[in-house]
Amino acid sequence: MRFSLAICFLLSFQLNGQDVSNFDGLKSAGEVPEEFNILSSEKVKQEKESISNNGNRMDRKSTERFILESHYFIDKVLSNGAILYNEKLCQYVSKVADELLKDDLELRKKLRFYIIKSQSVNAFATDRGSIFLTVGLLAQLENEAQLAFILSHEIVHYKNSHSRTGYVENERIERGDGKYQRENWNKELNKNKYSKELELEADIEGLTYYLKSNYCLEELNSVFYILQYAHIPIDDVTFDTNYFNDTHFTLSSEYFNKELSPIEAIDDEDDQYLTHPNINKRRSVVSSEIEGKSNEGRLKFINSEKEFNDVRLLARFELSYLFTKDRMYAESIYNSYLLLKDNPTNKFLKTNIAYCLYALAKYKNEGRIYKVLTDYDKIQGQSQQVHYLFEKIEGKTLNTLVVKYLWELKQEFKDDEFIATIAKDALHELILESGARKLDYKKVFPTNEDENVSEKNSSNLSKYDKIISKSESPENESAYAFVKLFQDGEFNDLINKYEKEYVEKVKNGDEDEEEMSERKKNKIGRALGIDKVVMVSPNYKRIDLRKKINEQYEFSESRKEDFIEINEKCAKKTDVELKTISNTYFESTEKYNDMSLLNDWMSERFDHHNVHIYPYCKLFTDDLAKKYNTNYFGWTGMYSLRARKNKWGLIAVSVAIYGIGIPMGIYYAVTPENHTFYYTYLVDITNYDFLMAKEDYVKMKDYDDLMKSYIYDTYNQIKTKRDN
Amino acid sequence: MCKISKNKTTMKKILLLISILFIWNSSFSQKAPGYMGKRFVPSYSFGFAPTIFNPKNNGEKGIFNFNLFHQIKLDYVTSRKSSFGIGYETYSTGVDYDNGYDNYISDVRIYFSGYGILNVKGFQLYKSFYRSGIAPMGKKHSVGIKVLFSSTDFENVDARINKSNSYSYYSTTSYEIKKGGTSKDFGLTYGYSSSRIIFDKLVLSFGFDVNLIYSAHFKYLHAYLNGSEYNSDATLIDQTEEEYLNDKAKQRVFSSQLLMIKIGIGFLAY
Numbered sequence: 004m005r006f007s008l009a010i011c012f013l014l015s016f017q018l019n020g021q022d023v024s025n026f027d028g029l030k031s032a033g034e035v036p037e038e039f040n041i042l043s044s045e046k047v048k049q050e051k052e053s054i055s056n057n058g059n060r061m062d063r064k065s066t067e068r069f070i071l072e073s074h075y076f077i078d079k080v081l082s083n084g085a086i087l088y089n090e091k092l093c094q095y096v097s098k099v100a101d102e103l104l105k106d107d108l109e110l111r112k113k114l115r116f117y118i119i120k121s122q123s124v125n126a127f128a129t130d131r132g133s134i135f136l137t138v139g140l141l142a143q144l145e146n147e148a149q150l151a152f153i154l155s156h157e158i159v160h161y162k163n164s165h166s167r168t169g170y171v172e173n174e175r176i177e178r179g180d181g182k183y184q185r186e187n188w189n190k191e192l193n194k195n196k197y198s199k200e201l202e203l204e205a206d207i208e209g210l211t212y213y214l215k216s217n218y219c220l221e222e223l224n225s226v227f228y229i230l231q232y233a234h235i236p237i238d239d240v241t242f243d244t245n246y247f248n249d250t251h252f253t254l255s256s257e258y259f260n261k262e263l264s265p266i267e268a269i270d271d272e273d274d275q276y277l278t279h280p281n282i283n284k285r286r287s288v289v290s291s292e293i294e295g296k297s298n299e300g301r302l303k304f305i306n307s308e309k310e311f312n313d314v315r316l317l318a319r320f321e322l323s324y325l326f327t328k329d330r331m332y333a334e335s336i337y338n339s340y341l342l343l344k345d346n347p348t349n350k351f352l353k354t355n356i357a358y359c360l361y362a363l364a365k366y367k368n369e370g371r372i373y374k375v376l377t378d379y380d381k382i383q384g385q386s387q388q389v390h391y392l393f394e395k396i397e398g399k400t401l402n403t404l405v406v407k408y409l410w411e412l413k414q415e416f417k418d419d420e421f422i423a424t425i426a427k428d429a430l431h432e433l434i435l436e437s438g439a440r441k442l443d444y445k446k447v448f449p450t451n452e453d454e455n456v457s458e459k460n461s462s463n464l465s466k467y468d469k470i471i472s473k474s475e476s477p478e479n480e481s482a483y484a485f486v487k488l489f490q491d492g493e494f495n496d497l498i499n500k501y502e503k504e505y506v507e508k509v510k511n512g513d514e515d516e517e518e519m520s521e522r523k524k525n526k527i528g529r530a531l532g533i534d535k536v537v538m539v540s541p542n543y544k545r546i547d548l549r550k551k552i553n554e555q556y557e558f559s560e561s562r563k564e565d566f567i568e569i570n571e572k573c574a575k576k577t578d579v580e581l582k583t584i585s586n587t588y589f590e591s592t593e594k595y596n597d598m599s600l601l602n603d604w605m606s607e608r609f610d611h612h613n614v615h616i617y618p619y620c621k622l623f624t625d626d627l628a629k630k631y632n633t634n635y636f637g638w639t640g641m642y643s644l645r646a647r648k649n650k651w652g653l654i655a656v657s658v659a660i661y662g663i664g665i666p667m668g669i670y671y672a673v674t675p676e677n678h679t680f681y682y683t684y685l686v687d688i689t690n691y692d693f694l695m696a697k698e699d700y701v702k703m704k705d706y707d708d709l710m711k712s713y714i715y716d717t718y719n720q721i722k723t724k725r726d727n
Numbered sequence: 728m729c730k731i732s733k734n735k736t737t738m739k740k741i742l743l744l745i746s747i748l749f750i751w752n753s754s755f756s757q758k759a760p761g762y763m764g765k766r767f768v769p770s771y772s773f774g775f776a777p778t779i780f781n782p783k784n785n786g787e788k789g790i791f792n793f794n795l796f797h798q799i800k801l802d803y804v805t806s807r808k809s810s811f812g813i814g815y816e817t818y819s820t821g822v823d824y825d826n827g828y829d830n831y832i833s834d835v836r837i838y839f840s841g842y843g844i845l846n847v848k849g850f851q852l853y854k855s856f857y858r859s860g861i862a863p864m865g866k867k868h869s870v871g872i873k874v875l876f877s878s879t880d881f882e883n884v885d886a887r888i889n890k891s892n893s894y895s896y897y898s899t900t901s902y903e904i905k906k907g908g909t910s911k912d913f914g915l916t917y918g919y920s921s922s923r924i925i926f927d928k929l930v931l932s933f934g935f936d937v938n939l940i941y942s943a944h945f946k947y948l949h950a951y952l953n954g955s956e957y958n959s960d961a962t963l964i965d966q967t968e969e970e971y972l973n974d975k976a977k978q979r980v981f982s983s984q985l986l987m988i989k990i991g992i993g994f995l996a997y
Contacts, residue, residue, distance in 0.1 A: 528758035528807045576764060701859035703866075708924035712762055712861045716807060719760035 026320045026351040028623055029120070029138070030596045033089035035589045036115060038133070042587075043078045044557045046131070047071050061178065062171050069130075069170040071553050077129050080119075082586040083540070084599030087118040089592070092141055095306070095314040099150050100134075102305050103158065103212045110162060120599075122325040122334075124233035126153055128160035130167045138325060141318035142237050143229050146303040147311050148222035155209030163208070165201045172197050191276065198278040206285055210292050217305060220298040227286045231268040235384055236334065237319055238341050239266065242388040246340070247404055251448055251483035254400070260391040266384045316342075323355045327619045328607050330375045332359035333393055337386040350416060357409050358619050361425050364405040365616045367398045368436040402437035403444075403481040405429045410488050421622045427497060428617060434501035441502045444485045521696050528716070531694055532724035535580040535633040536685065539601045541567050542586075542640030545705070549647055549675060563587060565707075566641060569714050577718040582631060600624050604688060605638055617691050624688050635694070639683040639717070643705040645675045677704040681713045685721065695720065741874075744852065759806050760861060762995055766804035768863050768930050770993025774798060774818075780982055782821030786842045786883065794820045796987055802855070804862040812869075814851040819844055822879060822908075822979045826960050828971045834890065837902060837968065841885035845908075845979050849875040851916055860922075863930060863995075869918040873938055877980050879908025879972065907972025912980050914940035920989065930993040935986065943981030946974060 038046075050070045054063060080086065087093060096116045104111035113132040119125075124143055126136040134157045144150050160166065176183050176193045183193060213223070244259045274281040280288075304311055319342055326335035336359045339352040346352060366372045372393070379390035393401070409426035416422055433439050488494045543563035547555050567583060574581035589595045604620035611618065628634045648671065678700070685695035697717060703709055759766060774796030782788040783795075800814040824839035853871025860866060881904040888902035920934020950961035957963055962974045 526808060528760070530758055573763070701865065703859055706923065708762070708864050708927075709860060711927070712760075712864045712924075715763050716760040716861050719764070720758065723758055 023316055023320050023346060023349065023351070026317075026349070028324050028600070029087055029090055029092065029118075029317060029321045031086070031088045031090055031592050031599070033592060035592055035595060036088055038078075038115070038131075039081055039595075040588050042560055043074045044560050046074045046078075047553070047556075050074070050131075061180065062175070065171040065174040066167065068174075068552070069167050071556060073130055073166065073170075075556050077131065077133060080135075081117075081133075082589075084586070084595065084602045085120045086135075086599075087120060087138075088115075090118075091317060092118045092138070092314055095310065096136060096141075096150065096154065098306055099147060100154050100158070102218075103151055103155055103216050106215060107212075110158070114158065114161065120321070120325060120603075122322055122329065122331070124229065126157055128157040128166070130161070130164055132161055134158070134161065138318050138321045139233075140229070141315060142322045143233065144311075144315060145225065145229075146219075146222060146308075147306060148218040148303045149226040149229065151216060151218045151305075152209065152213050152223055152226045155212040156205045157209075158212060159205040159208040160201070163201075163204065165205065169198060169201055195274075195276060195278055199274065199280045202279050203285070203288060206289055207292055210289065214293070214296070217301055219301045219303045220293050220296060222303060223289050223293060224286060227282045227289075231282050232266065234269065235266055236337055236341065236386050237322070239384045239386075240341055240344070241385050242337065242340065244388070247408065251486060252404075252407060253480050254392070254396070254404070255480060258392045258395045260379065260388060263385060263387045264380070264383045320351065323352065324619075327355055327359055327362075328603055330362070330607070330610055331377070332363050332375055333377065333389045334386070335359050337389045340389075350419075353412055353415075354419075354422060354622065357405075357412050357422065358425060358622070360401075360405045360408055361429050362616060362619070363393050364398075364402045364429065364432060364437070365614055367393075367396075367401055368432060369614050371614065399437050399439050400481055402429070402433040402439060403484045406433050407484045407488070410485075410491070410494055414491070420625065424621075425617055430494070430497055431501050434498065435505050435508065439481075441498050443482065444489075445482050446486060446489045448483055448486050525697055525699070528723075529695060529720045530723040530725040531685070531721050533579070533633075533635050533685075533694075533721045535582075535631075536574075536635045536637050536721060537582045537584060537601075537631050537633060538570060538637045538639055539584045539598055539605070540586040540638060541570060541583060542638075543642075544640075545643045545645070547645040547675075549645060560587075562705075566710065566714075569707075569710055570639065570718075573711065573715040573718045576715065577722045579718045579722050580633075581718075582633075597627055597630075600627060601636055601688070604636075605684070605686070608686065608691065608693075611691070615691060621689065621691075628688050634687045634689050635685060635721075636688045637683055637685040637695070639714075640681075641705055641710065641713075642680045644678040645704065648672075648674075648676045677702060679703055679705045679709065681710075683717045741850075741852075759804050761804045762861075762864055762924055762930075763927060765995035765997055766810075766863070767996045768800075768802040768804075768810075768993045769996055770800050770802065770930060770932070770991050772796075772798040772800065772932070772989045772991035774816075774936070774987040774989040776983065776985075776987040778821075781979055782823055782842050784819040784821050784844050786821055788821075794818065794983055794987075796989075798989070798991075800991075800993070802863060802993070807861050808857045810855045810857075810862045810867075812853050812855065812871075814853070816849045816851070817847065818983070819846045820979065820983045821845070822975055824884070824975060826958060828962075828968055829958070830965065830968070835968070836889040837904075838887045838889065838899075839884050840887070841883040843884045843908060843975075844880040844882070845877055845976055845983070846880060847875055847877040847980060847983070849873055853916060853918070855918075864922055864924050866921045867919070869916070869920070871916045873914045873916045873940070873984075875910070875912040875914070875940065875980055875984070877910045877912070877976055879976050881908065904968075904972065907969035908976050910943070910973055910976040910980055912940045912942045912977060914938050914942075914984065918989075920991075924995070928994055930991075930995060932991040932993070933989070935988045937986055938984040940977075940981045940984050943977040946977060947981070 047070055051067060054066055054070075056063070093116055096118070100114060100116060101111065104114075115133050117133060117135050118141070119135050119137045121137040122139045123137055124139045126134070126140055128134045134154070136153070136157075140153070141150075173194050175181060176190050176197070186193075210223075244254070244256070247254055269282070274284070279285075319338070323335050323339045323342065326332070326338055336356050339355045339359075343349060343352045343356075362375065363372065366375050376393055377390060379387050379394055382390045396404075406426070406429050409422065409429050413419070413422050413426040434441070485494070485498075541563070543559060543566040545555060545559045545562060547558075564587070567585060567587075570583065571581060584594055584598045584601070586598060589598075600620065600623050604618055604624045607618040607620050627636075679702075681697075681699045681701075683695060683697040684693060685697075686693055695717075697720075699713055701709065775793035776796070777790065778788050778792045778794055779790075781794075783792055796816060796818040798814050798816040800812050802810045802812040804810045822843040822845045824843070827839055828835070828837040830836075851871050851873040853869045855862070855867045855869040857865045857867045884904065886902040886904055887899050889899045916936060916938045918934060918936040920932045922930055922932040924930050947961055950957040961978065962971050966974070
């Protein structure tokens with residue numbers, strides 16, 4: 004019995020922990036789907052050929068516009084790296100879709116399922132058979148049957164071309180065609196009304212697929228709860244107010260809220276301005292459709308429940324990553340806190356909490372905590388406690404907590420470079436930014452005698468001494484936080500070093516040399532002395548307001564290739580070794596995953612703006628630096644705008660000037676207004692500073708020579724070594 | 728002998744000035760990208776200016792007649808946004824003498840029924856600042872100094888002199904001008920142009936120059952402030968014939984330099 008229990012325990016640990024014990028973010032797998040590597044223009048061309056020439060000319064035009072815009076939009080979504088394909092979540096969703104469409108294999112073949120790396124709860128279908136579900140949605144599901152209904156709904160959206168008909172109908176409403184000629188006083192209301200009709204159609208028709216399968220009917224009611232409570236975390240468990248405490252470090256009870264806001268469902272009763280019908284209406288429509296149908300023999304799980312739980316657990320782990328990347332630190336701490344209950348030793352979750360604390364301290368010290376912390380009044384349920392804590396906690400105490408938590412974690416995971424880096428930075432922040440001094444922290448714990456004496460003495464304290472003593476309590480709560488850490492030689496050395504740095508800083512005042520502004524650097528140029536760079540997702544976009552939108556899209560697509568080619572040429576000429584991770588063609592899934600991670604890094608870095616903080620994504624991208632054998636990664640692109648000139652008064656004046664005015668006036672009249680914006684951001688992926696934030700704007704067309712000139716300049720600055 | 732020595736000193740000064748400017752500009756050279764690494768641009772510019780107030784070198788005047796200029800320039804890119812250049816220019820233009828030379832003191836009048844041809848050669852030293860684009864491509868402002876040497880050819884002037892003789896009546900005879908009509912001028916130059924590069928080799932530019940020739944300009948200003956000493960054409964009342972012709976040359980240099988439109992072609996040498 005004992006033996007079998009041990010086996011069960013080991014097995015369950017292995018099964019439960021096989022994917023999350025070394026969790027390092029979800030990644031796409033297998034072959035790159037074909038649609039990723041076909042140009043949008045080709046897709047548009049193919050689909051346009053299939054449009055019938057019959058019917059209303061205006062509707063045909065609308066359809067053509069829809070085809071164009073939707074293909075370019077979907078391809079943009081696919082190519083920005085925020086999509087997961089062929090990995091466990093997608094595979095599982097596909098299996099459920101197989102079950103639903105086992106009698107309609109033709110339709111099944113046309114569908115592809117992708118997961119969007121987003122914490123929001125959402126799903127949508129496109130007209131070309133790509134169906135997207137968010138990580139947030141999968142993390143909130145309770146069973147497979149719920150997923151089956153959501154998929155049924157989305158499949159109907161595809162099958163009935165809802166996105167296309169919705170687009171065409173919206174244009175009819177805009178034009179006031181047909182039945183909208185009279186009743187079109189509020190176009191938005193009409194659009195929303197039509198959209199709601201399509202949603203109800205998807206619910207009702209989706210039931211046909213659902214009912215053909217063997218999924219449980221009861222879950223058709225509970226699935227709507229997911230929508231109603233999408234704003235609540237994956238669970239609602241009391242946050243332990245002693246979670247960060249130990250024997251000699253206790254957070255004041257003032258930092259915790261005694262009365263938490265109750266959870267309320269999303270109120271969407273008045274749905275006239277919503278694109279979806281209100282949830283209760285949808286629930287009652289679905290209920291009436293299944294009335295009288297037997298639930299006998301129907302199941303919550305057709306695939307195994309364990310598989311569902313594994314997939315959902317992965318989604319929930321990914322949620323912590325997504326929350327942190329999106330700087331929703333309190334949400335992330337609560338999510339990881341919930342997951343730690345079943346995975347108490349999980350390094351990813353502990354690191355995630357550590358990073359969130361570190362980031363919160365950084366933002367608190369900068370006085371910008373409001374940027375990353377939702378007002379606790381707007382949060383419902385138990386997670387409100389976490390928001391309340393970080394809103395109320397004093398900066399110095401938070402910094403102390405961060406250093407304590409991070410250095411203890413550093414001791415636990417000695418070889419982890421990421422933890423070590425942010426632990427050192429947190430200590431630096433504590434001494435140089437939070438106002439704490441080394442002397443504020445005791446090196447030995449109080450003896451019992453001291454405590455007794457202090458207790459005895461406290462009885463002899465005057466009224467005012469007691470008041471002062473109480474008011475000083477937040478400082479006292481941190482006094483013994485580092486007693487154990489002071490025994491760590493590295494900690495001791497660093498705190499002494501930072502203390503000295505602080506003293507020097509105070510002595511010298513603000514005499515530090517001001518760093519050269521980005522504007523000046525852009526003007527005179529930089530000398531970075533870098534030999535190898537990786538350019539991620541080079542981008543090019545031309546907007547020509549004088550031309551048709553399809554011409555603009557097609558031109559942008561082909562010109563982007565020129566842009567990449569010129570980058571390669573200029574890098575070669577300047578002797579910079581360049582590796583390009585293009586988002587037009589993906590050689591392999593490995594490249595796609597790399598691009599995805601790097602784009603996450605950059606997006607997070609941009610969000611941090613002026614806060615000097617290591618991005619969380621560094622945890623995952625440090626390996627890429629080793630893989631590509633360089634720390635230097637860049638993002639570059641060019642945007643060009645052309646439009647007709649509207650300053651005709653100037654032309655008149657110009658023409659009026661004798662001689663010179665006439666040709667100048669003609670030149671002005673026949674040439675468009677041109678604006679070109681070129682950017683390159685170059686970073687050391689293992690750090691946080693921008694080595695180059697090159698932004699150039701010129702009132703010129705993006706001619707080849709202009710493109711080459713700016714791109715060559717970029718690589719010249721990258722390669723040039725600084726004068727000694 | 729003395730004149731040669733003076734010229735040598737002037738040349739030395741110019742060379743010194745060029746060297747200082749070159750060294751100063753080269754301090755940025757390490758980070759100057761040029762165009763695809765090329766920073767030295769020899770070019771030829773063809774300039775034209777409408778002949779509104781003075782004729783061109785064949786005597787024609789009018790809206791669609793232009794004085795033509797030829798410039799050869801050497802530009803060297805010194806930083807991302809600037810370049811340094813030297814230029815040589817040459818052109819010829821007409822000089823008309825509407826009022827003629829009239830010296831009451833000497834009782835001499837010279838009438839001109841034709842026009843003189845002013846031949847100008849000049850040197851300039853300038854620095855260009857690229858407002859948009861990276862040197863040598865884009866829109867730029869140039870400022871610099873200019874030295875001009877000019878002389879007049881009187882072959883077509885058809886001068887006649889009117890002089891009182893001993894019988895107290897005037898006789899008008901043909902007259903050959905032997906002296907005058909030269910000028911050495913110094914001025915400031917400002918240019919605005921836009922350069923494009925094609926085939927990664929050729930630099931095409933289009934723009935205009937405005938030049939303020941100081942010595943000639945000064946004469947106009949002086950005439951304006953001291954009207955009683957000047958004729959209506961801003962020449963001094965009591966000046967000699969040679970001085971009159973020199974002033975006329977100076978005036979013409981000033982007006983011909985005032986504004987010119989340019990089209991240029993250059994190549995990226997290295």
